[in-house]
Amino acid sequence: MDKKSKVNKKNTLLYLDENLVELAKEKNFNISELAEEAIRTKLNINGYHKRFDPEEYLENLRKKGLAYHIPFRINKVEIDNYKFVKKVNIDFKEKNLVEGVNGSGKTRLVRSILLFFDNSHTLKDFSKKECPEGPGKIQINFDQTDLLSCEVCGERISMDKGCIIIDEGLGRLDQEAGIVFLKYLLGRNEQIIITSVSSERYTSESQIKDFNIIKMKYDPSQDLRKKEIVLINEITHMQKRLDLLNDKLQSNEMIQSKSGNDGLKQEEKENLEAQKMNIMHDIEETQNRIMANKKCLDELRNDILRRMHGDE
Incomplete structure (x- = not known):
């Protein structure tokens, strides 16, 4: 054992329950070897690696108003003179990861889509006086073959059709948990639209490259x-x-x-x-x-x- 390992061992405190020690003796387990293995094992107490449940995480995002299910797949979104200075045209595929720095318009894009489905996302702050070119326009092309008859509000996200939209769901995860979550989304049957500041830390995993990466640039305007x-x-x-x-x-x-x-x-x-x-x-x-x-x-x-x- 090298000097560095000895230092790490010396500075490590391992507490064993008295009953656990007695049980180990009865079973003829080598407590020293168990202790050595415990010290060498990386315990991710505060991480998601040992206990991360992507399905439960998605449900928590829904409860926090960061994940939404809509009963249609979205083919294309066009936004003109509303929330964006320049006209926005975005084509979506089956699995989409929208990336861009803060202020590039990711959340504005999500909220523009939700205006069609959620009455809480209204134009209450909208004023014609604030639009030098007149009222804004949002146009969304849906895949009509996926028309569903269902209640959306308050439902647990567990449907196999339509589209799941997630706003900044990756920002709360570390790299490993983020990759696990993205793989989970790839395995779902719904269309996926998820936003993130950057996809670079996740695309090292080859499977994540199956996402359609949509880049949104910050507009100084x-x-x-x-x-x-x-x-x-x-x-x-x-x-x-x-x-x-x-x-x-x-x-x-x-x-x-x-x-x-x-x-x-x-x-x-x-x-x-x-x-x-x-x-x-x-x-x-x-x-x-x-x-x-x-x-x-x-x-x-x-x-x-x-x-x-x-x-x-």
Whole structure:
């Protein structure tokens, strides 16, 4: 035994139950050999290698809202002017692994598909004002031969038709467990669409290469969309502030109008006039900020349109 092995053995504590020791003696087991083997054995206590159940893991993803079953196979998805700056066209095969860095649109793609099947994924935050080219469009081509009549919501994922969509299910697994999970998905009868930041760590296993790898690249134009939302929110906030200031101005003018007949002291009249001037100053300042933000918003949207049609 080399020096390194001796050090590892010396620094290892192995606790044996008293009853276990007595049983080993009765069976004439060599406790020293058992201890040596236990020390040499890699115990993956916190890993998935010894206890990972891919079917149970898939069910847990469903419960967490990260895995979905839909009753159709998906042939193609087209998304235009909704959530993506540029038009998206993706052809799907039987087993699909969609990869891309954070912000490339993997989750947006999944949610766009789910809009057809889950009422909880609505366009509640959607506004025509936020779409310089009008309402967005999502078109999905299904394999109609796989039409099913079934209840989807709340069902355990155990059907053998349709499509299972999994959003970032691999990010919670290490490499070995991820490969086990992907192999399990390859063995299922449903069409599979699963997203991941990268497939590189799994494709070392030859069987995983059976997946149709769909690469989504990060589009810097998404940063413009984020700026657009910030500007829209700020304009909305400033507009509410302007409405409040106009109400305050109207109230001030009404008080001043009545004060002429109510015999207010000169000092009180001067205070009311000073308040009016301050309110009018705030109104002018707020109006200027709204105009400036609207100008920035128009320029930003023009920039987005240029990027949208830049490759056409």
